[in-house]
Amino acid sequence: MPTEWTIKAITRAMLPVLLPLTLVEIGSGLVLGTFESTLIRHPSLLVLVPVTIGTAGNLGSILAARLSTAFHLGLLSFGRADETLLGNALATIGLALTVFPVVGVGAWVLAWLTVGTDLSVLTVLLVSVTSGATLAVVAVVITFIATYAAYRFELDPDDVVIPVVTNASDVLGVIILFLAVRTFV
Incomplete structure (x- = not known):
């Protein structure tokens, strides 16, 4: 894959990806x-929104960087x-399963210390772990698809995969978190 390292070439590769993703972000909002x-009523869930979305995007970005390097x-x-795909996917999901319990308990403690919370720590933990694990699986799938698409279209995965993964994690993170809240609260 010949790669052109100019502003024009990188913009040409990224602009068609970023424009539709910007519209998708509006849907997330x-x-x-x-x-x-619901978020205002339960402050611990409000704390979970940016942390869950950000952590899922970070996990997907780490995976994207690893796959791009392997590519x-x-x-x-x-x-x-x-084995590179499978090992990195399992590592990403394993990391999510260790990080999201800390995120859930941390969100509950922060809300409890600042404004109080009416939800139990177990409820917030269930919402965090369920949404986090689901988002990790989704981020893995999206990262695989975006990396493969970059390969097929002869694009540099460094230019396109991370924006796709982080935007998709933002949008799907809100939806998945919302579904987890509906299930457990």
Whole structure:
């Protein structure tokens, strides 16, 4: 894959990706708006929104960077038995399963210390872990698809995959968190 390292080439690769993602982000804000009264009523859930979305985006970005590096080194085959894909996917999900319990308890403690909370720590923990684990799986799938698409369209995955993953994590993070709240609260 010949890569042109100019502002014009990078902009040409990223602009068609970023413009639709900007519109998708507006949808995320609209979904969050419908969820506003629940968030105001339960401050610990309000604390979870940016942390959950940000953490999922970070996990997806880490995976995207690792896959991009493997891609540039010629270690990525996109086959079913590709150990690089499987190992990195499992590591990402394992990391999510260790981080999101801390996020949930931290959100509950922060809300309890500042404004009080009417939800139990177990409820916030369930919402955090469920939404975090689900988002990690979704981030892995989106990262695989975006990396493969970059490969197929001969784009540099460093230019396009991380914006796709972080934007998708923002949008789907709000929806998945909303569904977890509906399930457990």
